[in-house]
Amino acid sequence: AAGVIQSPRHLIKEKRETATLKCYPIPRHDTVYWYQQGPGQDPQFLISFYEKMQSDKGSIPDRFSAQQFSDYHSELNMSSLELGDSALYFCASSSTDRANEKLFFGSGTQLSVL
Amino acid sequence: DQQVKQNSPSLSVQEGRISILNCDYTNSMFDYFLWYKKYPAEGPTFLISISSIKDKNEDGRFTVFLNKSAKHLSLHIVPSQPGDSAVYFCAASTLISSGSARQLTFGSGTQLTVLP
Numbered sequence: 001a002a003g004v005i006q007s008p009r010h011l012i013k014e015k016r017e018t019a020t021l022k023c024y025p026i027p028r029h030d031t032v033y034w035y036q037q038g039p040g041q042d043p044q045f046l047i048s049f050y051e052k053m054q055s056d057k058g059s060i061p062d063r064f065s066a067q068q069f070s071d072y073h074s075e076l077n078m079s080s081l082e083l084g085d086s087a088l089y090f091c092a093s094s095s096t097d098r099a100n101e102k103l104f105f106g107s108g109t110q111l112s113v114l
Numbered sequence: 115d116q117q118v119k120q121n122s123p124s125l126s127v128q129e130g131r132i133s134i135l136n137c138d139y140t141n142s143m144f145d146y147f148l149w150y151k152k153y154p155a156e157g158p159t160f161l162i163s164i165s166s167i168k169d170k171n172e173d174g175r176f177t178v179f180l181n182k183s184a185k186h187l188s189l190h191i192v193p194s195q196p197g198d199s200a201v202y203f204c205a206a207s208t209l210i211s212s213g214s215a216r217q218l219t220f221g222s223g224t225q226l227t228v229l230p
Binding site for chain 2: 004042090
């Protein structure tokens with residue numbers, strides 16, 4: 001079965017650079033979530049989209065922005081990268097149509113800021 | 115201020131015995147609770163969930179218990195198998211008021227090691 005696809009798997013950037021992370025949800029899922037997991041920390045909610053509109057915002061820095069496109073894939077744009085942005089970024093998707101409470105996670109993008 | 119807490123960072127259990135992972139929460143608005151399992155270099159995978167209207171949900175070797183008055187839930191794995199060795203995250207969910215999407219708040223995880 002198709003899963004949540006994230007790209008790239010690994011990304012190395014330098015301070016003050018920009019990065020774009022991509023997420024392709026499970027087909028027919030209409031909701032996408034982004035989570036950030038720092039080393040030794042639990043996943044922290046960043047932002048979510050429902051039907052291409054932002055539905056909720058968590059601890060996402062102003063330097064980050066995200067959007068969901070017409071094909072439901074989502075991109076997380078990160079600018080002026082800082083060392084503290086080094087983390088594993090997970091995307092998850094769900095289908096609200098089926099009242100499905102479960103989130104399905106991708107394998108994550110490991111971002112290293114040098 | 116952590117709304118979902120897993121106070122045991124690690125747990126070791128002998129194969130065949132019961133594993134009990136605990137989770138406490140503070141936000142009474144949470145109405146749905148989930149357990150996720152995570153292997154290294156992979157995203158969390160859904161294991162089992164429970165709605166706040168229930169106090170127990172069972173799926174094979176996995177049972178989740180919810181004590182709303184104590185704001186406590188636990189995951190029981192019986193019998194434990196070496197393949198169960200992973201990090202287990204407790205998560206709590208509440209309906210986002212702006213839409214029908216839900217947001218998960220995760221605990222910090224418990225590393226379960228099942229010894230053969």
